């Protein structure tokens with residue numbers, strides 16, 4: 001049983017190394033002061049106030065990552081640990097998008113436990129934040145300058161809304177376009193484009209064809225937006241499935257899990273590239289081609305440096321396995337540099353992730369000055385090659401699976417969140433089987 005240590009050939013050909021950007025005279029880690037409590041908590045309404053007329057919206061949103069954005073213990077622990085390691089320099093950076101009502105009203109806490117936050121802040125990205133966003137929908141470096149107009153007008157794209165005493169209606173066609181998502185989904189830090197889903201989308205054929213975020217993340221359905229409104233055929237789902245799922249008790253967990261599973265099964269395609277024929281004892285190369293043909297941005301995107309999408313490969317005949325890659329160690333980690341037990345043993349591993357750096361050392365999303373991105377851009381293909389030497393003639397089986405999980409266990413352990421490792425799902429995106437006949 002041999003395991004060939006020949007590097008994956010073209011897998012990393014598309015690495016984009018972004019250069020240092022420090023020469024432009026800005027102070028890299030200091031951020032501009034907070035918005036000095038531009039608004040009061042009473043300017044925003046709780047989702048409870050919408051529930052009597054928009055029950056379905058509230059139910060879908062309650063299980064979404066937008067609601068979970070503040071409750072997520074990983075976000076909280078990451079904020080708290082960065083707050084400590086930067087001696088408070090972090091300020092309110094992380095609250096901007098994850099707890100926007102707290103940010104806009106000055107109700108943030110440097111380090112905190114979830115219950116320390118005001119109940120309205122704990123609602124995360126709530127109805128009355130998204131539906132009062134106003135143009136220009138722009139993102140800026142590190143400190144977001146929201147453009148919001150809290151008050152009686154709720155903006156959307158209904159052209160003939162049924163009047164209600166609860167609020168006024170404002171028509172804005174931008175709500176049907178990716179622009180409305182941009183402020184939080186296009187994050188540049190220290191001038192490094194780090195979580196830039198909007199830009200990835202805009203520069204792709206999807207952006208060119210105007211296939212918007214909403215088309216994939218807010219699917220249309222027929223129904224009533226409110227009990228007194230008409231039946232409409234173009235209402236929008238509000239569960240915003242992506243790849244994350246709640247790791248603590250949270251409403252709608254099973255539904256989110258199923259939606260994530262189905263999204264990930266429709267994100268990429270994969271095929272086996274057969275080897276040049278050979279005999280027993282020859283080195284054969286089997287290829288696995290992965291193509292990002294269905295995702296409107298890079299795959300993975302945004303916090304790609306934490307996500308894990310990888311290829312698991314097995315070549316075997318009967319009891320003999322001649323090639324294995326993408327398997328986990330006893331801690332549940334991939335055997336790359338993050339494995340505590342068997343670091344870098346899996347030399348064939350193909351993982352579509354990335355790394356953040358400062359001064360050449362691994363860094364975090366707040367202090368980085370450059371990054372390496374190994375994700376797949378829209379419509380990009382990459383072939384990973386796996387070399388093996390079949391010891392005997394006959395028919396050898398090949399199986400490849402494209403797998404995804406939101407985080408690796410090592411990351412949870414490093415944040416003191418090891419207890420949640422059992423809550424981490426692994427999603428199978430695509431699976432392919434074939435065989436190699438060896439003379």
Ligand code: HEC
Nearest residue numbers: 072074075078079093094096097184185187301302303366
């Ligand atoms: C510009 C908006 C923005 C800012 C500022 C921001 N995030 Fe995020 N964050 C996001 C978005 C959007 C996602 C979801 C992306 C994805 O799923 O890939 C996310 C996802 C995450 C996740 C993974 C999901 C989760 O909650 O477990 C963590 C952890 C996280 N952010 C931590 C932080 C920390 C820590 C900071 C401050 C240093 C921060 N974020 C600042 C927008 C932001």
Ligand code: HEC
Nearest residue numbers: 045050053127154156157158161162164166169225226229
């Ligand atoms: C008393 C009932 C009622 C309450 C409470 C209520 N709404 Fe509405 N809302 C309506 C009706 C009726 C419509 C129009 C439905 C239609 O024409 O199909 C509507 C439409 C909307 C629209 C679409 C606007 C547009 O012009 O496209 C948004 C957004 C909205 N509501 C947000 C909210 C939010 C946020 C809350 C809570 C803060 C809320 N609503 C509370 C009754 C209500």
Ligand code: HEC
Nearest residue numbers: 178185198201211212213216242243267295296299300301
């Ligand atoms: C053509 C369909 C499509 C479009 C358009 C699209 N997405 Fe996605 N999105 C997906 C699929 C499929 C996934 C799951 C695969 C992945 O993680 O990238 C996903 C995942 C995500 C994730 C989680 C990503 C991660 O890997 O952590 C975020 C955040 C997201 N999308 C935001 C957006 C935003 C914002 C836009 C608009 C700028 C957008 N998407 C446009 C299909 C789409």
Ligand code: HEC
Nearest residue numbers: 050054057058061125126127130157175176214225235236
């Ligand atoms: C992340 C931002 C976001 C959040 C959070 C959000 N919405 Fe929406 N909502 C939208 C967008 C964008 C549209 C319009 C989609 C389009 O026209 O393509 C929309 C549409 C609507 C509509 C108009 C009818 C329809 O289905 O298109 C109603 C009503 C509505 N939302 C209510 C709510 C309520 C109630 C909540 C809270 C439970 C909520 N929304 C939370 C972004 C959001």
Ligand code: HEC
Nearest residue numbers: 065068069072097098180181184213217240241242243244
């Ligand atoms: C106020 C900031 C904000 C706005 C506006 C916003 N998002 Fe998000 N979004 C976030 C944050 C923060 C997260 C990460 C939450 C988490 O995973 O804890 C997120 C998560 C998501 C996810 C789930 C990602 C995952 O990995 O599961 C999707 C999908 C998504 N957003 C799509 C959209 C779309 C589409 C729009 C526009 C209609 C939008 N968002 C507008 C801040 C925002």
